[in-house]
Amino acid sequence: MKKILIVDDEQDIVESLKFVLEVSGFVCYTAFNGEDGLRLAKEIMPDLIILDVMMPKINGYKISRLLKYDNKYKDIPIIMVTARSQLEDKAIGEETGVNEYITKPFELDQIVKKVEEYLGKDEGEGAAEGEA
Amino acid sequence: MAMTKFLLISGDEVKDQVVREVFSSDEVITTVDETLVFDTLKVEEPDIVIIDGDLSGLDFKALCRKIKQYPVVILLILGETKHNKDVTHNVNLFIKAPIDKKLLSATVDSALKTRQSLLKMTKSNQELARSLYQLNVMYNTSSQLAGSLDKDKLLRIMIEGLEKSLNFELSCTLTFRSEREPVLIIDSLYKVSDRLLEALKLRAILSYKSLLEDPPLDIKIGNLKIEKNIKHNFQEYDFSILRYDNMFAPIMLNDEFFGFTEIYREKPFSTEDATVFQTLVQQVILPLKSASLYEELKMTNRKLQKLERLKSEFISIVSHELRTPLTAIKNAMDIILSGKAGAMTENIQKFVTMGKRNSIRLSGIINDLLDISKIEAGKMDFKFELTHIEPVIEYVKNNLAEVANEKGLTIKYTPPEESAEVYADSNRIEQVLTNLVSNAIKFTQAGDIEITSKVVNARELHYDQCFEEDIKKLQGNYLQVCVEDHGIGIERKDLNHVFDKFAQIENSLSRQVGGSGLGLPIARQLMESHNGAIWCDSEINKGSKFYFVIPVANDKSNFNMIKKQLIQKARSNGSTVAIIKIKSTNEVIENLINEENLLNKTYMSNSLVEKEGSLTSLSMVVIDGDKPSAEFLKKKIDTLVEHKKNVYGECDIMYSYEIEGEVHEKDSYSR
Missing domain, CATH: 3.30.565.10 (Histidine kinase-like ATPase, C-terminal domain)
Known part of the structure; x- marks a missing residue:
């Protein structure tokens, strides 16, 4: 099963994301601040990371930069999630190697679809529910 | 009647005797030495020079011309020696020898009267010239004052005007750099001794306290800053300068106190000097008032800009804070409605749908509020x-x-x-x-x-x-x-x-x-x-x-859109936009872009290149915090265009420019 790391300081949002992704057949790991997020990413080597920008300790851009400039982790897709929608922020995201950029408020389905684009649909329970 | 001084240039004892006899109550100096003549003229300042026409070995013409540089009457006694006509032309009067005593007395008398009126005329001429000069200085000073909104600069212009028109030895001007910072500006011809400086400080503080009934600031020797402008260092003023003639004027508009100025001069001031002094000091007041208003305006503007920034920061923070919990609410309801969390009754579905509908509505309202405040802030x-x-x-x-x-x-x-x-x-x-x-x-x-x-x-x-x-x-x-x-x-x-x-x-x-x-x-x-x-x-x-x-898109409407955006962006940053449009029939334009550094380096520039058929045109955008003046831009463009012509030879270049959407001047060049 594919592993997804969710890093966001909003615990409720992390919970709901975790729920829908697990229903879709992914294994989710969670972290509520940048520091834990970065440590977990290196520890578990996830297949994809969902990352918030504004977080205590280390912000999302920094994590993304640290991972994307490291050969060991640079291939892990990163989906950046943030309330900010300014264009300049998007530019920073691109510069730091973020693969996708989703602005809050987002639809849960939207995230699931994006994740599936990168990881493919899970053959387990996810396949039973999904329809082409 | 006052004593008249005579200078007799003669070696003839008889003539000497006659002259001394006729003017026995006056002073007569006799000399025969040509060089002594001029020393005497300088030191004794005689009223009348009498030249003996029989004196040998003299170039009368040259001598008379030289004597004429002094304010004296020249009287020639014509004797046996024959003279050219131009010798008599170079003197004021002449009588023939032998001297008739009565004639000599009468001639000198009338000559003296002539001289007196001549002197008066010279004096009033000098006064006129002086007044004219002072007037000129005042005029220059006032036009300079009108061109500045900088307090320090205004005071400097005033002090320099005073110095030019009144030639003071020392001036003291009290002013305030800010509300809490008193400064005493001392302009002096020579150095100022330490104890004189202390005395001047004390005097300034006393004047300040006596001028204002309720001084807003307690100025002490300790907090009074000194700014000295010394012209020559080889000499030093001490207390003696306090004995010089002085003039004092407060700089006040209605009740507002800007400071005062005091000047010292060895030569006593005349009434005209006093008028000049008053006028010059009065002239600086209005510009000073404008300058302080301008400063206030700048400060308010800065505060407003800060407020504006805080407002948009506030809105973005608030909207972030509102959106995050809203997202969590919506997510939770989405999960329930998806059925993934378990089966639900019809009523549960009905009410959760209601909740979802309203959370979507709320997020719409937040977005609208955010949009409207962003648009209003130009962000x-x-x-x-x-x-x-x-x-x-x-x-x-x-x-x-x-x-x-x-x-x-x-x-x-x-x-x-x-x-x-x-x-x-x-x-x-x-x-x-x-x-x-x-x-x-x-x-x-x-x-x-x-x-x-x-x-x-x-x-x-x-x-x-x-x-x-x-x-x-x-x-x-x-x-x-x-x-x-x-x-x-x-x-x-x-x-x-x-x-x-x-x-x-x-x-x-x-x-x-x-x-x-x-x-x-x-x-x-x-x-x-x-x-x-x-x-x-x-x-x-x-x-x-x-x-x-x-x-509908076309070159013109596209360009107008880009321009509009840039102007809006610049305004939201508190900057000014100037757009320069340059058109040329050949490739010169492409290279003009690289010449942007010809424009002042502090200007951030962007380039937009439009192609209009075979006509190439370039628009340069200058954004800066300070508003560039129309003259400034014109000068810069002229330099730019001239430079290009020197490099590329013959070419047709047309340009127009505008500041914040307002076309200031159109010009075209062709060779």
Whole structure:
């Protein structure tokens, strides 16, 4: 099963994301601040990371930069999630190697679809529910 | 009568005797030595020089010419020696020898009278010249004063004016750099001794305290700053300068105290000097007042800018804080509604759906509030590009079809056969259209909602009188989109007000339908940013038509859009935009871009290159915190163009430039 790391300081949002992704057949790991997020990413080597920008300790851009400039982790897709929608922020995201950029408020389905684009649909329970 | 001084140039004892006899009550100096003549003229300052015409070995003509440089009357005694006529031409008077005593006395008498009036004339001439000079200084000073809004500079101009016109030895000027910082400016010909400096400080403080009944600031020797301008270092002033003649003037406008100035001069001041002093000091007051107002204005402006920044920061933080919990609420309800969390009863589904619907509505209101404040602060980001509008209309139609169907309504749209590209931000157009179609759905109970689009000329537009202001400025071809509904309609008197902020909230009927009341005001602002317009037409109980137009893309409208954006961006940063448009028939233009550094380096510049057929044209945009003056730009462009001509030889270059959308001057060059 594919592993997804969710890093966001909003615990409720992390919970709901975790729920829908697990229903879709992914294994989710969670972290509520940048520091834990970065440590977990290196520890578990996830297949994809969902990352918030504004977080205590280390912000999302920094994590993304640290991972994307490291050969060991640079291939892990990163989906950046943030309330900010300014264009300049998007530019920073691109510069730091973020693969996708989703602005809050987002639809849960939207995230699931994006994740599936990168990881493919899970053959387990996810396949039973999904329809082409 | 005062004693008259005579200088007799003669070696003849008889003549000497006669002269001394005739003027026995006066002073007579006799000499025969030519060099002594001039020393005597300098030291003794005689009134009359009597020259013995029989004196041998003298060049009379040259001697007389030299003596004439002194204010004396020259009397020649003609004797046996024959002289050329021009010798008598060079003297004031002459008598013949032997000397007739009565004649000599009478001649000298009349000569003295002539001399007196001559002296008076010279004196008044000198005075006139002096007054003229002072007047000139005053004029120069006042024109210099008018050109500055810097307090320090204004005072400097005043002190220099005083120095030029009154030649003071020392001046003390008290001023305030800020409310709390008193400064004593000392301008002196020579150095100032330490104890004199202390005395001057003390004197300034005493003057300050005696001038103001209730001094706002307690100035002490300790907190009084000194600024010294010394001309020569080889000598030093001490207490003795305090015995010089002095003049003092406070610098006050009505009740406001700016400071004072005091000057010292060894040569006593005349009444004219006093007038000059007063006038010069008076002249500086008004510019000083303007300067302090200007300073206040700058400060307020800075505060306002800070407030504006805080406001948008506040809004973005608040909206972030509001959106995050809202997202969590929506997510939770989505999970319940998806059934993934377990089965639910019909009632649960009904109420959770209700909750979801309202959370979507709330997030819409937050977005509207954020949009309107962004637009108002000029911080809205647009992504303008050449695009067709029909796909946007299709997208909105499909997006809202379901909502319309729920009410039993249909949205109809047939794309036109002919269309045109527009320079627009598709997301924003989508936003405007979504708003118009949602409104149409909201206010219609039965029937169709029809969307049409076509290219029209500004002259063919139909609109109600109340939209005259918005639409009359439109020119050329536009892409017009119309959303027509069959709803409750809008009263004619309310037509224009539907675009006002929070209009819906005031209107109780439409209040039931919900919404932030900001949709249409946002749409109007967005259209304005697109150089377009939005308006409506309605009949009560029959329905409404909402129109909006965007200029059809062409070189001119594109350029205007880019320009508009830049000006807006610069304004939101508190900067000024100057746009320079340069046209040339050859390739010179391409290279002009690289010459931007010819413009002042502090200017951030951007370039836009337009191609108009074979004509290449370049627009340079200068953005800066300070407003560049028209002269400054003209000078810079002249340098730029001249430089290019030197490098590329013959070429035709035309340019125009404008500051903040206002064309200042047009000029063209060709060789």
